[in-house]
Amino acid sequence: MHSFANPTRFLRLTRALQPWAAGVALVCLAAGLYFSLFASPADYQQSETVRIMYVHVPAAWMAMFCYVAMAAGSASFLIWRHRVADLVAKATAPIGASFTFLALVTGSLWGKPMWGTWWVWDARLTSVLILFFLYLGYMALYNAFDDQARGARAASVLALVGVVNVPIIKFSVDWWNTLHQPASVVRLDGPSIHPSMLTPLLLMAVGYTAFYAWVLFLRVRTEFAAEKIRALRFRQAAVPPARELKSQEG
Amino acid sequence: MKRKHQRMSLLGLAALAIAGAAALILTAFEDNIVFFHSPTDLVTKEFSPTQRLRVGGLVEQGSVQKQGDGVTVRFVVTDTAESVPILFKGILPDLFREGQGIVAEGTFRNGVFQASEVLAKHDETYMPREVADAIKATGQWKGDE
Numbered sequence: 001m002h003s004f005a006n007p008t009r010f011l012r013l014t015r016a017l018q019p020w021a022a023g024v025a026l027v028c029l030a031a032g033l034y035f036s037l038f039a040s041p042a043d044y045q046q047s048e049t050v051r052i053m054y055v056h057v058p059a060a061w062m063a064m065f066c067y068v069a070m071a072a073g074s075a076s077f078l079i080w081r082h083r084v085a086d087l088v089a090k091a092t093a094p095i096g097a098s099f100t101f102l103a104l105v106t107g108s109l110w111g112k113p114m115w116g117t118w119w120v121w122d123a124r125l126t127s128v129l130i131l132f133f134l135y136l137g138y139m140a141l142y143n144a145f146d147d148q149a150r151g152a153r154a155a156s157v158l159a160l161v162g163v164v165n166v167p168i169i170k171f172s173v174d175w176w177n178t179l180h181q182p183a184s185v186v187r188l189d190g191p192s193i194h195p196s197m198l199t200p201l202l203l204m205a206v207g208y209t210a211f212y213a214w215v216l217f218l219r220v221r222t223e224f225a226a227e228k229i230r231a232l233r234f235r236q237a238a239v240p241p242a243r244e245l246k247s248q249e250g
Numbered sequence: 251m252k253r254k255h256q257r258m259s260l261l262g263l264a265a266l267a268i269a270g271a272a273a274l275i276l277t278a279f280e281d282n283i284v285f286f287h288s289p290t291d292l293v294t295k296e297f298s299p300t301q302r303l304r305v306g307g308l309v310e311q312g313s314v315q316k317q318g319d320g321v322t323v324r325f326v327v328t329d330t331a332e333s334v335p336i337l338f339k340g341i342l343p344d345l346f347r348e349g350q351g352i353v354a355e356g357t358f359r360n361g362v363f364q365a366s367e368v369l370a371k372h373d374e375t376y377m378p379r380e381v382a383d384a385i386k387a388t389g390q391w392k393g394d395e
Binding site: 041042043044045046050053075078079080081113114115116117120121122123160161163164168175176177178179181182183184187192193194196197 | 342368
């Protein structure tokens with residue numbers, strides 16, 4: 001595992017995997033959208049409104065998955081000082097925030113016709129909103145310091161503190177009375193969702209995950225490139241013109 | 251102990267402390283975190299008649315009646331142990347029907363719940379209509395209809 005902390009090796013890996021992730025994401029999302037919007041049955045209670053679920057549920061899963069990935073990267077950065085892990089966490093934050101936003105918006109659009117309200121302060125909705133703010137807080141804190149290393153450390157600590165929210169989101173529907181319904185797929189007695197609807201949902205979930213990997217690889221490589229540029233500029237500014245020739249030779 | 255092991259145990263301890271703190275806070279605020287109370291809570295616990303609260307449960311079969319003014323609806327919400335009559339004036343959500351889970355917000359006075367808002371609670375079962383009809387036809391239906 002620690003061998004991937006080597007930036008060169010990690011970059012080589014991302015370069016190799018990126019086209020595969022992109023391919024899987026595009027195929028699964030295209031197929032998933034076709035099945036969920038056109039080739040799947042309407043629900044017996046919700047009728048066509050059920051189709052929002054295929055966009056909403058995987059987005060909510062990814063919101064939590066990305067947060068765990070971000071926290072794992074932060075922990076690895078704080079313990080072993082792995083720069084790669086920090087960049088993975090940093091690159092994950094905006095992706096996870098986008099998934100969370102998508103889950104909140106689609107959930108709201110579903111809630112109005114089904115529940116009769118856009119928003120309620122029940123435990124599930126509130127904890128997901130807190131998750132969204134944790135992502136925003138992480139990104140803000142990361143960039144709040146002149147010294148980037150300090151920002152990275154402070155943001156990593158925040159990411160780890162916030163991880164306590166993830167089990168709260170997952171089990172909020174079991175621990176308390178909520179308006180939000182309990183889990184349909186990840187539950188002890190098997191999915192309570194018909195296979196004809198579960199298939200498109202899982203297709204979408206695979207598509208979302210591959211999309212995350214794709215964008216993550218892209219963002220991590222961009223971060224590395226940006227870092228290299230920063231280092232070059234810094235050296236350029238630091239080295240007086242007279243010695244520039246010499247340093248280029250060396 | 252190497253420094254990275256020090257950091258690891260520090261993080262582990264901090265995680266335990268935070269998890270413990272979160273657990274204590276959530277237990278302490280239990281009553282504020284629940285989105286609605288059950289009819290049993292409403293009957294057994296003491297609530298002030300002016301306190302706004304929410305009650306959730308299933309709409310009892312055959313209990314929905316339109317009142318004389320044409321806009322007020324009276325129905326009974328039950329958790330199978332206790333039931334509470336609800337008066338509501340307004341538009342009910344599409345999913346509202348007898349047997350359906352609902353959440354009503356309002357005040358509980360003299361044994362009647364005066365609701366200002368009624369929300370439908372959706373359950374976690376998803377299936378096509380034909381499948382639902384087929385299950386009902388075989389008599390295996392475990393849902394609330």
